[in-house]
Amino acid sequence: MRPRKSGRFVSQLTKSTMAVIMAGGRGERLRHLTRNRAKPAMPFGGKYRIIDFSLSNCVNSGIRQILVLTQYKAHSLIQHVQRGWGYLRGELGEFVQLVPAQQQIGELWYRGTADSVYQNLDIIEAYHPDLVLVLAGDHVYKMDYGPMIAAHVEKDAEITVGVVQVPLTEAHHFGVMTVDNSQRIIRFNEKPANPEPMPGSNDLALASMGIYVFDREFLRQRLAIDALDAQSAHDFGKNIIPQTIGGGRVFAYSFEDVKTAAQAYWRDVGTLDAFYEANMELVYVTPELNLYDEDWPIWTYQEHAPPAKFVLDEDGRRGEAINSLVSGGCIVSGATVRESLLFSNSLINERSQVFRSVLLPNVRVGRNCRINHAILDEGCEVPDGTSIGVDPAADALHFHVTERGVVLVTPEMLQAPAVQRRSAVADMLADLQG
Numbered sequence: 001m002r003p004r005k006s007g008r009f010v011s012q013l014t015k016s017t018m019a020v021i022m023a024g025g026r027g028e029r030l031r032h033l034t035r036n037r038a039k040p041a042m043p044f045g046g047k048y049r050i051i052d053f054s055l056s057n058c059v060n061s062g063i064r065q066i067l068v069l070t071q072y073k074a075h076s077l078i079q080h081v082q083r084g085w086g087y088l089r090g091e092l093g094e095f096v097q098l099v100p101a102q103q104q105i106g107e108l109w110y111r112g113t114a115d116s117v118y119q120n121l122d123i124i125e126a127y128h129p130d131l132v133l134v135l136a137g138d139h140v141y142k143m144d145y146g147p148m149i150a151a152h153v154e155k156d157a158e159i160t161v162g163v164v165q166v167p168l169t170e171a172h173h174f175g176v177m178t179v180d181n182s183q184r185i186i187r188f189n190e191k192p193a194n195p196e197p198m199p200g201s202n203d204l205a206l207a208s209m210g211i212y213v214f215d216r217e218f219l220r221q222r223l224a225i226d227a228l229d230a231q232s233a234h235d236f237g238k239n240i241i242p243q244t245i246g247g248g249r250v251f252a253y254s255f256e257d258v259k260t261a262a263q264a265y266w267r268d269v270g271t272l273d274a275f276y277e278a279n280m281e282l283v284y285v286t287p288e289l290n291l292y293d294e295d296w297p298i299w300t301y302q303e304h305a306p307p308a309k310f311v312l313d314e315d316g317r318r319g320e321a322i323n324s325l326v327s328g329g330c331i332v333s334g335a336t337v338r339e340s341l342l343f344s345n346s347l348i349n350e351r352s353q354v355f356r357s358v359l360l361p362n363v364r365v366g367r368n369c370r371i372n373h374a375i376l377d378e379g380c381e382v383p384d385g386t387s388i389g390v391d392p393a394a395d396a397l398h399f400h401v402t403e404r405g406v407v408l409v410t411p412e413m414l415q416a417p418a419v420q421r422r423s424a425v426a427d428m429l430a431d432l433q434g
């Protein structure tokens with residue numbers, strides 16, 4: 001029997017479930033973008049932060065008791081959650097609580113994903129939830145957790161793991177598992193060097209989404225045992241799941257569209273190329289991730305910014321954006337933006353061209369610039385006459401270029417003397433030609 005999408009059975013279960021979102025990740029594969037922020041705090045989609053997707057899924061699923069565990073460079077994440085997620089009613093038992101690492105056990109910070117939950121078991125148990133939903137706070141997706149929780153109860157599972165199909169070539173980034181006909185997990189390997197393909201497929205693997213449902217008492221017992229193991233990495237994927245499979249009831253839950261049974265949208269934006277592509281997908285006419293879905297809104301902190309503005313209308317100095325997303329507070333002044341995503345409060349000056357690029361908040365692009373296939377980090381001020389994504393050799397000298405040729409630019413890179421000289425020369429040439 002397929003779990004129902006909605007109804008009292010599912011809603012009662014979600015009401016008695018506490019969500020624990022692990023939001024302390026460094027996101028090292030995002031390189032310079034996470035030097036000053038945790039990965040869940042990364043801007044995404046023009047106006048959101050990555051953690052907004054996990055939080056919105058919880059609220060939309062009827063889960064209103066949520067802990068957010070932070071550790072690494074958490075200031076911007078804490079600030080965002082405080083500003084945007086303080087509307088739940090504490091007197092009704094609803095909350096989004098930020099829980100920083102507090103050295104609850106001696107002088108130890110969080111030693112792994114499992115340890116981060118173990119160190120906060122006292123907070124979890126104080127609210128007496130029947131079930132605990134453990135989530136990674138750094139993935140982009142829309143999911144009703146109710147059917148997964150219902151499947152967990154129906155199968156009398158001790159652990160249920162949310163799973164998706166991923167290309168075998170990328171599976172080494174994930175926990176990879178094998179299941180039997182009842183979806184019971186019989187093997188689980190965390191980030192294997194040689195991932196095992198799914199039965200019946202040579203190019204796909206079954207990967208963990210970093211979503212787990214536990215009975216609260218079972219979770220407490222397993223974490224207590226793991227905490228005493230000096231050899232453990234204290235990680236759900238490396239330790240808790242594999243060690244339970246042998247004698248426990250551990251099941252996979254496939255993340256599928258409830259109506260079509262097709263795999264639903266889910267993205268791990270853990271690399272620069274993946275982050276770039278996931279944002280670029282949003283400019284398509286009908287993107288797979290629908291941000292305009294009124295039935296499943298993505299909630300976030302709403303910055304008060306004026307409407308986007310497009311000014312000047314003459315040949316060579318026409319403010320326009322084509323097949324693009326442009327957020328509030330942006331001004332496109334006599335410039336052309338094509339197939340790009342502009343976050344809030346960015347300014348593109350006259351005779352500049354932006355093509356297939358992602359501009360994070362508060363970016364300034366000067367006159368006569370060319371920006372192609374690039375990610376411009378928050379606060380970048382691009383000097384007049386600068387070309388990015390045009391000359392691969394020059395880009396490699398001054399910026400970071402990914403395997404797929406996406407150019408990452410940060411404010412620090414633009415302040416380098418060589419970049420300043422390069423833009424000054426280009427500006428002089430433009431003046432002479434003019």
